[in-house]
Amino acid sequence: MEKTQRLRFNLNGRSVTVEISQSMTLIEVLRDELKLTGTKEGCKSGDCGACTVLLDGDPVNSCLVPALKVEGRRVETIEGIGEPGNLHPIQQAFLDHGALQCGYCTPGMALSVKALLDKKSRPSTPEIREAISGNLCRCGNYVQIVEAVESVSRGPGGSEDG
Amino acid sequence: MGSYKYIGKAIPLFNGEDLVTGRVKFSRDLTLPGMLHAKTLRSPHPHARVTKIDTGPALDLDGVVAVVTARDVKGINRYGPRIPDQPVLVAEGDTVKMVGDPVAVVAAESEETASKATQLVQVDYEILEPVFDPERACSEQSPLIHAERFQGAYEFVRGDVQKGLSESYLAIEETFYSPRQEHAYLEAEGGISYLDLDGSLVIYAGMQDPHLVRGTVAQTLGITEHKVRAILPPMGGALGGKQSVSVHIHIALLTMMTKRPVRMLWSREESLMVHPKRHPARLTCRIGVGRDGKIIAYSVDALFDGGAYAHQSPGIIYWGGMHGAGPYYIPHLSLTGRVVYTNNPPSGAFRGYGGPKFTTALERMCDMAARKLGMDPVEIRRRNALTQGDEPGLREVVLDSRVTLNDTIDRALEAAGPRPAPPDISRGRATKRVGRGIACAMPLFDVSSKPIVGLKGTGAIVEMARDGSVEVRVGVVEYGTGITTVLKQIVAEELNLSVEKIGIVFGDSRLAPKSGPSVGSRAAYACGNAVRQAAVALRNRLVEKATEILGVAPYAIRIEGNSVFVQGQEHEALTMSTVAERAINEGVNLTSYVWFEGSHAGEGHTFLTHVADVEVDTETGEVNVLQLVTAHDAGIVLNPLGLRGQLLGGAIQMLGWGLSEDMPAENGKFATSSLGEYLVPTSLDVPESMPVVHLEDPYPTGPYGAKGAGEHATYACAAAIFNAIADATGLDIRRWPATPSRIWQGLKQKEQG
Numbered sequence: 001m002e003k004t005q006r007l008r009f010n011l012n013g014r015s016v017t018v019e020i021s022q023s024m025t026l027i028e029v030l031r032d033e034l035k036l037t038g039t040k041e042g043c044k045s046g047d048c049g050a051c052t053v054l055l056d057g058d059p060v061n062s063c064l065v066p067a068l069k070v071e072g073r074r075v076e077t078i079e080g081i082g083e084p085g086n087l088h089p090i091q092q093a094f095l096d097h098g099a100l101q102c103g104y105c106t107p108g109m110a111l112s113v114k115a116l117l118d119k120k121s122r123p124s125t126p127e128i129r130e131a132i133s134g135n136l137c138r139c140g141n142y143v144q145i146v147e148a149v150e151s152v153s154r155g156p157g158g159s160e161d162g
Numbered sequence: 163m164g165s166y167k168y169i170g171k172a173i174p175l176f177n178g179e180d181l182v183t184g185r186v187k188f189s190r191d192l193t194l195p196g197m198l199h200a201k202t203l204r205s206p207h208p209h210a211r212v213t214k215i216d217t218g219p220a221l222d223l224d225g226v227v228a229v230v231t232a233r234d235v236k237g238i239n240r241y242g243p244r245i246p247d248q249p250v251l252v253a254e255g256d257t258v259k260m261v262g263d264p265v266a267v268v269a270a271e272s273e274e275t276a277s278k279a280t281q282l283v284q285v286d287y288e289i290l291e292p293v294f295d296p297e298r299a300c301s302e303q304s305p306l307i308h309a310e311r312f313q314g315a316y317e318f319v320r321g322d323v324q325k326g327l328s329e330s331y332l333a334i335e336e337t338f339y340s341p342r343q344e345h346a347y348l349e350a351e352g353g354i355s356y357l358d359l360d361g362s363l364v365i366y367a368g369m370q371d372p373h374l375v376r377g378t379v380a381q382t383l384g385i386t387e388h389k390v391r392a393i394l395p396p397m398g399g400a401l402g403g404k405q406s407v408s409v410h411i412h413i414a415l416l417t418m419m420t421k422r423p424v425r426m427l428w429s430r431e432e433s434l435m436v437h438p439k440r441h442p443a444r445l446t447c448r449i450g451v452g453r454d455g456k457i458i459a460y461s462v463d464a465l466f467d468g469g470a471y472a473h474q475s476p477g478i479i480y481w482g483g484m485h486g487a488g489p490y491y492i493p494h495l496s497l498t499g500r501v502v503y504t505n506n507p508p509s510g511a512f513r514g515y516g517g518p519k520f521t522t523a524l525e526r527m528c529d530m531a532a533r534k535l536g537m538d539p540v541e542i543r544r545r546n547a548l549t550q551g552d553e554p555g556l557r558e559v560v561l562d563s564r565v566t567l568n569d570t571i572d573r574a575l576e577a578a579g580p581r582p583a584p585p586d587i588s589r590g591r592a593t594k595r596v597g598r599g600i601a602c603a604m605p606l607f608d609v610s611s612k613p614i615v616g617l618k619g620t621g622a623i624v625e626m627a628r629d630g631s632v633e634v635r636v637g638v639v640e641y642g643t644g645i646t647t648v649l650k651q652i653v654a655e656e657l658n659l660s661v662e663k664i665g666i667v668f669g670d671s672r673l674a675p676k677s678g679p680s681v682g683s684r685a686a687y688a689c690g691n692a693v694r695q696a697a698v699a700l701r702n703r704l705v706e707k708a709t710e711i712l713g714v715a716p717y718a719i720r721i722e723g724n725s726v727f728v729q730g731q732e733h734e735a736l737t738m739s740t741v742a743e744r745a746i747n748e749g750v751n752l753t754s755y756v757w758f759e760g761s762h763a764g765e766g767h768t769f770l771t772h773v774a775d776v777e778v779d780t781e782t783g784e785v786n787v788l789q790l791v792t793a794h795d796a797g798i799v800l801n802p803l804g805l806r807g808q809l810l811g812g813a814i815q816m817l818g819w820g821l822s823e824d825m826p827a828e829n830g831k832f833a834t835s836s837l838g839e840y841l842v843p844t845s846l847d848v849p850e851s852m853p854v855v856h857l858e859d860p861y862p863t864g865p866y867g868a869k870g871a872g873e874h875a876t877y878a879c880a881a882a883i884f885n886a887i888a889d890a891t892g893l894d895i896r897r898w899p900a901t902p903s904r905i906w907q908g909l910k911q912k913e914q915g
Contacts, residue, residue: 001274037191038184040398042348043430050348078184091182095174098803101642101811102183104348104398110182123429129845134354136837137640138346138399140814142845145850 010141025063038078049135052108078107087115093148197423201276208830209292216284225275232760237384260470285445292505314476316483326494330450343440349398350433351408356423371679394669402511438510441466448883464499473510482516490546512874525881558764570771574793575778597890607774607870608684611760621675622692630738637677639669644804655695683870690757690865700754772882783906795857798867801899812875819878
């Protein structure tokens with residue numbers, strides 16, 4: 001496909017410009033053009049949530065988003081929220097609670113959690129489950145993920161009301 | 163139990179920081195300059211003879227670099243881990259045996275061009291009669307798909323079941339049908355291959371046994387094994403499904419042909435179509451019990467649909483059959499199982515390896531018998547529990563450690579607390595019923611005492627460098643089980659070295675010794691023992707050298723961190739790097755290599771109990787699992803964070819197998835082509851309460867007393883849920899997944915009597 005379009009958007013706090021073809025999806029721009037492979041490809045059909053990124057703060061399946069739709073908008077990927085040695089509290093909590101095994105769903109999962117906590121600092125357990133319900137974790141770490149999120153939002157040992 | 167510094171500690175995954183930040187490169191994330199993109203042309207027919215292949219039009223397409231068919235396979239065009247029955251590419255004159263069989267592979271400058279080119283390859287087929295029904299496939303009248311009709315079988319007979327049944331107070335016969343289960347690992351198959359500067363063929367791709375891949379690639383391509391290097395990047399799940407060869411041979415072949423790097427990424431649809439799944443099966447069971455609930459006789463006749471290729475089936479039916487009598491003593495026993503070839507998509511390894519089917523059948527039969535006797539289902543299990551000294555219902559296991567079944571039952575019930583309260587019926591109609599189910603198992607694990615996929619024993623290397631840092635090299639692979647973190651803990655413990663000083667190389671056929679595949683819940687036991695022994699040997703050599711340098715007795719030496727201390731002195735006597743430097747300069751071998759083989763025959767064993775509480779909506783047929791308890795004796799826990807993850811993860815996968823996951827094939831084709839249609843449990847399906855209890859009964863030969871555990875929560879979880887459904891509604895699940903429509907229909911039929 002010929003790259004005839006110029007796309008400009010805010011990626012992880014920085015403005016980027018990239019030449020793309022009309023039919024590209026956001027995941028293709030991120031992974032293939034910008035080489036940001038932290039956004040994982042699981043199904044390319046919006047079923048698994050592995051490619052979740054934040055678009056203006058909301059979680060979206062980047063495989064379903066036409067790249068041209070993000071023109072002028074704000075995109076956050078896993079590369080933007082923390083790095084080894086300087087983890088985001090959500091990432092640290094995932095590690096400490098054993099909330100990951102193979103780690104393939106983790107970037108998308110962490111971003112869905114971040115979107116939730118950015119909007120609501122103390123979500124209820126059902127709200128946490130709902131927020132990550134579009135992110136499949138085949139290793140089956142949902143219990144630990146919920147525990148990790150609760151530890152971030154309530155502090156260690158905190159209760160829902162406390 | 164000693165007190166340990168690293169063993170038993172909740173240490174997070176050692177590469178966890180890279181995983182949570184998205185810095186890890188999985189197979190599908192890898193690219194190389196100048197790489198070609200590969201695609202596969204697959205058969206649309208379940209059974210047909212290929213009469214002609216014309217690659218001309220595809221080769222003419224601009225951007226196509228190679229179109230490869232069976233003619234280009236220079237080695238043996240047949241492979242398979244147990245039975246070499248699968249072609250690399252189906253040749254002219256040969257037959258395709260399933261929808262998705264590969265006929266040609268294309269390498270092109272772009273993925274789009276490669277896809278287009280596959281459509282231009284002209285293939286003529288002569289349609290042959292397919293066989294889809296496994297029962298029919300067993301008949302002599304049914305056409306043979308391969309030279310053999312069956313992929314494998316299991317048989318264990320003790321006593322006389324017929325006689326036992328006739329002497330029983332109560333005899334029941336039931337038939338169960340279990341579904342095909344898709345792994346749905348989030349990373350579909352993919353990989354990249356290239357020729358290294360020294361001419362070696364390097365393959366980076368997901369796999370569970372790099373040495374097996376190396377051997378298979380060499381044999382099919384007709385090159386020597388040492389020219390092939392198979393490397394596993396971090397892998398986005400495997401669950402047994404990556405025990406089989408996927409993209410490996412095809413990309414290797416294309417790289418050899420084009421001398422360029424080649425990448426192949428299976429689409430999700432392709433992955434669903436061709437990788438082997440958990441076998442669909444029929445299990446016909448008979449049980450005879452006394453008035454006291456003692457099981458007198460039990461038999462299973464199992465038929466697994468193996469699909470078009472054997473993959474791991476011979477091993478799976480064997481492993482499954484070995485779980486047939488569970489943790490009970492049964493005097494008259496007959497366990498038989500067969501896996502038959504059909505033209506359905508292939509079946510293969512999936513966590514539990516046949517064990518969950520046999521376990522579910524037995525645990526349902528026990529429950530049905532108990533209910534008919536008016537006996538507490540807990541009681542029937544206690545009464546039949548093996549005791550030490552019993553011969554269990556399989557040849558391979560010696561009960562060489564305490565039988566802890568009843569402890570797991572006690573602890574599971576204790577963790578479960580009071581039975582679920584019936585719903586409030588004061589308002590409206592009572593459509594919801596609650597119930598509790600229990601199920602037990604004696605899950606096995608490989609102890610490296612006999613060959614596993616053609617290899618007996620487990621190798622490991624622990625090596626110290628001049629700077630005092632350590633590199634561990636093992637052939638087992640990591641896909642989230644935490645095994646590499648556990649192995650580092652073991653080395654840290656033995657060398658009293660911080661985990662950060664230890665590096666680990668795994669899943670690289672050139673650098674790592676053969677350790678066998680990461681299957682059979684074996685890695686922590688087998689590789690754990692090998693690594694521990696290697697670390698101890700290394701420590702002894704270091705202590706000996708330090709003793710020589712310092713002129714003190716060995717017992718006066720203490721290693722800690724990067725330092726060597728002499729007893730009674732507060733200050734460091736030597737740095738570890740000084741000792742290592744001297745040792746290396748003076749001819750001491752600091753590359754400690756151990757080959758571990760299990761000391762006792764057969765398999766290792768553990769005990770496990772699940773308790774499930776469910777709420778069934780009789781109006782919609784929906785099942786809500788309120789609580790799922792796991793009590794498991796995995797021996798001494800090496801890493802509680804990792805072990806809990808293994809047990810919870812296994813249970814949740816089998817919640818899916820029991821209630822929602824199904825992949826039926828019609829005319830050899832799946833109706834399901836996306837993850838949207840295949841119902842993997844989400845965060846909303848997970849029970850609100852999932853207690854995990856670790857019983858720590860030390861295993862005599864395990865590293866620090868540990869047993870295997872990786873697959874163990876897959877065995878009895880679905881049975882516990884089905885037993886809870888029966889408790890709640892009286893409905894017996896004989897065919898699963900127990901979807902709302904099946905339950906609703908079952909309840910309706912029951913009502914109509």
